[in-house]
Amino acid sequence: MIQMELRTPRGTRDFMPSEMERRERVFSIIRNVYERYGFRPLGTPAFEEMEVLTAKCGEEVSKQIYGISDSSYGLRFDLTVPLARVVASNTSIPKPFKRYQIGPVWRRDEPQKGRFREFWQADIDIVGSASMLSEVEVIAAACEALSELGFSGFEVRLNNRKLLNAFVENTGIPKESVGAVFRALDKLEKIGVEGVKSELREKAGLTDNKILDIMAFTSINGDNTQKLEAVLKLIGGNASGMEGISELKEIIGLFNKYEISRKCSLIIDFSLVRGLDYYTGPIFEVKLPEGVIGGLSIAAGGRYDNLIQLYGAPPTPATGISLGVERILEAIKKQEVEERRDLVFVATVKPDFLDYAIKVVQELRKAGIRAEMDLMGRNLRKQLDYANAIGARFVAVVGEKEAKEQTLTLRDFSSGKEETCSLPDAIKRLE
Amino acid sequence: MIQMELRTPRGTRDFMPSEMERRERVFSIIRNVYERYGFRPLGTPAFEEMEVLTAKCGEEVSKQIYGISDSSYGLRFDLTVPLARVVASNTSIPKPFKRYQIGPVWRRDEPQKGRFREFWQADIDIVGSASMLSEVEVIAAACEALSELGFSGFEVRLNNRKLLNAFVENTGIPKESVGAVFRALDKLEKIGVEGVKSELREKAGLTDNKILDIMAFTSINGDNTQKLEAVLKLIGGNASGMEGISELKEIIGLFNKYEISRKCSLIIDFSLVRGLDYYTGPIFEVKLPEGVIGGLSIAAGGRYDNLIQLYGAPPTPATGISLGVERILEAIKKQEVEERRDLVFVATVKPDFLDYAIKVVQELRKAGIRAEMDLMGRNLRKQLDYANAIGARFVAVVGEKEAKEQTLTLRDFSSGKEETCSLPDAIKRLE
Numbered sequence: 001m002i003q004m005e006l007r008t009p010r011g012t013r014d015f016m017p018s019e020m021e022r023r024e025r026v027f028s029i030i031r032n033v034y035e036r037y038g039f040r041p042l043g044t045p046a047f048e049e050m051e052v053l054t055a056k057c058g059e060e061v062s063k064q065i066y067g068i069s070d071s072s073y074g075l076r077f078d079l080t081v082p083l084a085r086v087v088a089s090n091t092s093i094p095k096p097f098k099r100y101q102i103g104p105v106w107r108r109d110e111p112q113k114g115r116f117r118e119f120w121q122a123d124i125d126i127v128g129s130a131s132m133l134s135e136v137e138v139i140a141a142a143c144e145a146l147s148e149l150g151f152s153g154f155e156v157r158l159n160n161r162k163l164l165n166a167f168v169e170n171t172g173i174p175k176e177s178v179g180a181v182f183r184a185l186d187k188l189e190k191i192g193v194e195g196v197k198s199e200l201r202e203k204a205g206l207t208d209n210k211i212l213d214i215m216a217f218t219s220i221n222g223d224n225t226q227k228l229e230a231v232l233k234l235i236g237g238n239a240s241g242m243e244g245i246s247e248l249k250e251i252i253g254l255f256n257k258y259e260i261s262r263k264c265s266l267i268i269d270f271s272l273v274r275g276l277d278y279y280t281g282p283i284f285e286v287k288l289p290e291g292v293i294g295g296l297s298i299a300a301g302g303r304y305d306n307l308i309q310l311y312g313a314p315p316t317p318a319t320g321i322s323l324g325v326e327r328i329l330e331a332i333k334k335q336e337v338e339e340r341r342d343l344v345f346v347a348t349v350k351p352d353f354l355d356y357a358i359k360v361v362q363e364l365r366k367a368g369i370r371a372e373m374d375l376m377g378r379n380l381r382k383q384l385d386y387a388n389a390i391g392a393r394f395v396a397v398v399g400e401k402e403a404k405e406q407t408l409t410l411r412d413f414s415s416g417k418e419e420t421c422s423l424p425d426a427i428k429r430l431e
Numbered sequence: 432m433i434q435m436e437l438r439t440p441r442g443t444r445d446f447m448p449s450e451m452e453r454r455e456r457v458f459s460i461i462r463n464v465y466e467r468y469g470f471r472p473l474g475t476p477a478f479e480e481m482e483v484l485t486a487k488c489g490e491e492v493s494k495q496i497y498g499i500s501d502s503s504y505g506l507r508f509d510l511t512v513p514l515a516r517v518v519a520s521n522t523s524i525p526k527p528f529k530r531y532q533i534g535p536v537w538r539r540d541e542p543q544k545g546r547f548r549e550f551w552q553a554d555i556d557i558v559g560s561a562s563m564l565s566e567v568e569v570i571a572a573a574c575e576a577l578s579e580l581g582f583s584g585f586e587v588r589l590n591n592r593k594l595l596n597a598f599v600e601n602t603g604i605p606k607e608s609v610g611a612v613f614r615a616l617d618k619l620e621k622i623g624v625e626g627v628k629s630e631l632r633e634k635a636g637l638t639d640n641k642i643l644d645i646m647a648f649t650s651i652n653g654d655n656t657q658k659l660e661a662v663l664k665l666i667g668g669n670a671s672g673m674e675g676i677s678e679l680k681e682i683i684g685l686f687n688k689y690e691i692s693r694k695c696s697l698i699i700d701f702s703l704v705r706g707l708d709y710y711t712g713p714i715f716e717v718k719l720p721e722g723v724i725g726g727l728s729i730a731a732g733g734r735y736d737n738l739i740q741l742y743g744a745p746p747t748p749a750t751g752i753s754l755g756v757e758r759i760l761e762a763i764k765k766q767e768v769e770e771r772r773d774l775v776f777v778a779t780v781k782p783d784f785l786d787y788a789i790k791v792v793q794e795l796r797k798a799g800i801r802a803e804m805d806l807m808g809r810n811l812r813k814q815l816d817y818a819n820a821i822g823a824r825f826v827a828v829v830g831e832k833e834a835k836e837q838t839l840t841l842r843d844f845s846s847g848k849e850e851t852c853s854l855p856d857a858i859k860r861l862e
Contacts, residue, residue: 012476016517046443
């Protein structure tokens with residue numbers, strides 16, 4: 001046979017059972033919180049019409065879309081664009097529409113440590129409500145999920161595109177440079193203050209004075225109240241800016257009514273920009289404390305009131321947040337101590353007792369217990385090795401005596417304890 | 432804005448919340464049974480190297496693979512090929528390897544009623560065991576899942592490629608025609624006896640005598656014992672054929688030890704062929720009774736002992752079954768009476784009571800109850816309409832009296848009953 005490339009495509013991965021079980025546990029916790037918050041699942045295809053995908057994704061993301069050969073389709077790069085399409089093409093959906101979606105997305109990005117070409121996202125969005133209560137609901141749900149996943153000490157960073165716009169407008173920066181300014185600011189963590197300055201100079205074509213103004217704006221200090229006072233002076237009078245300030249105040253006020261606010265702080269951060277072009281109002285990011293995966297952003301989102309009407313729908317406000325599932329899993333992997341699974345392996349002393357072994361295995365399964373038996377006619381020693389290799393928690397040995405007396409000898413792999421009991425008693429112990 | 436195509440790509444679908452909830456319920460039941468049977472989850476990428484995909488998928492399937500532009504990748508068309516690649520490239524996996532995978536696959540097939548270009552499969556496979564106990568385990572698990580999904584009266588059809596091969600060999604049909612013969616036979620249900628005959632004549636180039644022999648073989652009648660006796664005469668002495676017969680006998684004997692065998696009959700059917708080229712031993716199909724989605728096959732599989740070594744691994748026997756998730760969902764949709772969801776909508780009499788509404792919603796969620804509230808400042812009437820539209824089971828009305836007394840007025844949407852109670856009492860009622 002021909003030698004084949006057996007690795008997965010670059011930037012994609014196989015998930016072996018233990019890893020996959022961890023992932024499913026994480027997804028299930030997230031799903032559970034989302035559902036309690038009244039979000040309902042939505043499913044969309046892996047690929048979409050290219051013109052739907054590229055409608056407002058910005059050039060950088062557009063270059064990363066995987067096309068499907070001989071078609072007008074491309075693989076989805078996020079879960080927000082499909083949502084916008086669904087809402088625009090189903091105007092009868094009751095509003096607000098609160099949906100969640102957990103699934104893979106694909107980007108032909110340069111793979112790096114922790115960055116993949118196929119990766120999962122877990123999104124919630126609220127479509128149809130202009131109220132800041134929506135922002136609070138999605139932020140609270142995301143924080144609740146992170147908390148249930150075992151994280152603590154995380155921070156919610158908060159800004160508002162309306163404020164950014166107002167400030168940029170007041171500073172007299174021409175409209176056509178705004179995009180470049182935002183893209184430069186978004187790189188603050190990656191390339192530092194000096195890097196941002198030189199990008200503002202070179203790519204956005206700003207003068208040194210304007211650059212200083214912008215840097216002063218993004219580095220406003222103090223607690224939330226002080227920051228809002230300071231920014232009020234800077235944007236003073238600009239109507240969009242005033243809206244931005246009042247929205248931030250409203251979010252902070254409402255969020256404090258949620259118990260989860262005691263577990264994470266909401267911090268105004270004027271340096272937060274968020275790359276995507278479609279944001280129009282509040283934007284936010286949840287960051288883990290420095291010690292955990294480098295204090296990286298683990299959830300992010302914002303309001304995008306103009307995206308859905310781009311697909312031909314009437315004006316439809318919307319806001320949402322996306323949990324960075326891969327980073328969450330990376331962080332959990334580092335903390336977690338691997339647990340033995342609750343699997344029972346029924347080991348047969350001799351092939352003669354296969355009938356009884358089948359009975360035992362089936363009775364266990366019937367009681368909802370994960371159970372396995374030898375499928376290879378192996379000797380006892382090899383069966384035990386196998387049970388150990390697949391991470392079974394218990395071994396139930398069945399031999400002549402057990403088959404005759406309808407019992408089994410149950411050994412706890414982790415404690416080494418062993419006892420012989422009837423099948424119903426064993427089930428009671430294992431349940 | 433430009434008029435865009437807002438439909439999903441041909442043969443793909445959006446799943447709106449009610450539909451998606453039904454799908455997730457079905458997946459969760461299947462996953463649960465698979466896990467109880469000791470299968471563990473495996474995850475693989477959506478796309479693979481094209482040479483991996485096409486290694487042994489046959490020409491017809493090969494034409495249906497979606498390619499990824501500017502790459503050597505294609506979207507997976509089933510979950511067996513990725514499994515074979517994973518096993519071949521990870522030789523240290525303890526054997527037998529029992530894995531399940533539930534996920535979408537893609538085929539550029541002609542979409543028809545109930546046939547899609549993006550569709551889900553739910554597979555279990557046992558890799559590394561040559562024992563017929565593996566066949567029995569996968570068949571039993573699939574039947575158990577179907578039974579828990581509410582199906583009954585289904586039949587397991589069983590045949591063996593070794594028998595088919597032996598018969599074809601004995602009949603003196605040249606090796607190069609075997610593929611064409613199998614493909615013709617596989618169409619029996621679709622094109623009928625006469626259709627198969629003319630295809631055997633035209634595509635496989637068989638004489639009328641040979642065609643009569645083959646049709647006689649596929650239509651052997653009687654109970655399983657009679658069928659096995661009759662076929663023994665036809666293939667008499669052929670070593671592969673004798674193996675095939677003894678495998679069928681073993682499967683029937685073992686399957687009868689499983690309680691699930693009382694809910695479904697295992698029927699030998701020599702006309703069963705199964706399209707895929709890679710099957711080498713027992714093949715099987717589970718069919719629903721005639722009345723349910725036309726008695727179609729709802730699960731199918733077989734043994735493929737040569738597939739994995741094709742990817743450079745040592746000889747590795749394997750067998751598996753795939754549940755036809757889309758057909759299952761179609762059948763369930765027809766039976767199911769839509770149930771109201773357990774969601775509670777907290778309706779606020781006036782915006783003044785928002786704080787208390789937030790408290791109520793959050794306490795309900797904390798107790799694990801799905802809860803929602805108004806996000807739009809709507810009047811009570813409109814809130815109730817919305818609660819009804821999203822299928823809420825209960826409405827909890829909070830107004831001045833409730834806020835003051837820390838109670839809520841709970842109305843059961845389906846019975847129309849209403850009562851005022853304390854928050855803890857309400858939680859007890861709703862849990």
